[in-house]
Amino acid sequence: MQLLTELLNEDIILRVIWDLLHTHTILCITGVPMDFFDTVFNRYAYRGKYTDEVASFDDVKQIIQAGIAAPTGANVRTTSYIFVTDKDLIQRLHEISKKNVAPVVIILLSENIPNKMGRDCIEANFIMAAENIWLAATALGYATVLNDGVLRNKEVHQQVRELFNLPEHIAVHDFISIGRAESPSHPQKKQDFDEMVVYNKF
Numbered sequence: 001m002q003l004l005t006e007l008l009n010e011d012i013i014l015r016v017i018w019d020l021l022h023t024h025t026i027l028c029i030t031g032v033p034m035d036f037f038d039t040v041f042n043r044y045a046y047r048g049k050y051t052d053e054v055a056s057f058d059d060v061k062q063i064i065q066a067g068i069a070a071p072t073g074a075n076v077r078t079t080s081y082i083f084v085t086d087k088d089l090i091q092r093l094h095e096i097s098k099k100n101v102a103p104v105v106i107i108l109l110s111e112n113i114p115n116k117m118g119r120d121c122i123e124a125n126f127i128m129a130a131e132n133i134w135l136a137a138t139a140l141g142y143a144t145v146l147n148d149g150v151l152r153n154k155e156v157h158q159q160v161r162e163l164f165n166l167p168e169h170i171a172v173h174d175f176i177s178i179g180r181a182e183s184p185s186h187p188q189k190k191q192d193f194d195e196m197v198v199y200n201k202f
């Protein structure tokens with residue numbers, strides 16, 4: 001009994017409460033994911049070098065699942081992913097794009113699947129997925145950035161298509177590195193609320 005009392009010191013009790021607060025059940029009851037706002041406000045575009053640490057399969061799987069969980073127009077799933085770990089492919093992607101690339105990269109693809117309303121939501125769909133991926137990576141302590149600018153260069157675009165053996169009907173939009181920052185940075189200051197928001201009418 002005495003041992004139990006000693007074990008249940010303040011730190012352990014606090015730890016148990018903390019863990020409980022993070023369970024899905026509690027999140028469903030309170031409706032407020034504990035770390036959501038920390039993640040949002042700590043996310044930033046990292047363009048520096050990455051360490052050699054290879055993100056674990058489970059982490060990257062969870063990050064991609066966050067992308068898959070994103071909303072899509074009319075619930076038509078147009079975004080798919082390449083989970084890249086092959087060192088030669090990563091090295092070639094770095095050479096082609098001239099960007100810092102982590103040991104793991106997620107490539108965002110899309111397929112032009114028309115939805116019932118005939119609306120084209122492809123761009124919006126993959127941006128929604130990309131933001132989920134970015135936030136999930138941040139939540140797990142990885143640094144990343146969305147690389148789409150370089151893929152607008154026709155030559156780079158074509159080389160990336162060939163590197164990943166993409167068939168005609170599949171478009172490539174972005175690649176997202178998932179890695180540990182060699183020199184971590186910090187979020188940029190964003191505009192103040194009052195600068196960006198008006199009430200009711202413009």
Ligand SMILES: Cc1cc2nc3c(=O)[nH]c(=O)nc-3n(C[C@H](O)[C@H](O)[C@H](O)COP(=O)(O)O)c2cc1C
Nearest residue numbers: 043044045046047127145146147148149150187188
């Ligand atoms: C649609 C989109 C495309 C982007 N493309 C690139 C890119 O090609 N290269 C890059 O370095 N950053 C890219 N970014 C990151 C933005 O430059 C970055 O989010 C912005 O400067 C704000 O900085 P922050 O993300 O650190 O808050 C992109 C962001 C978005 C939303």
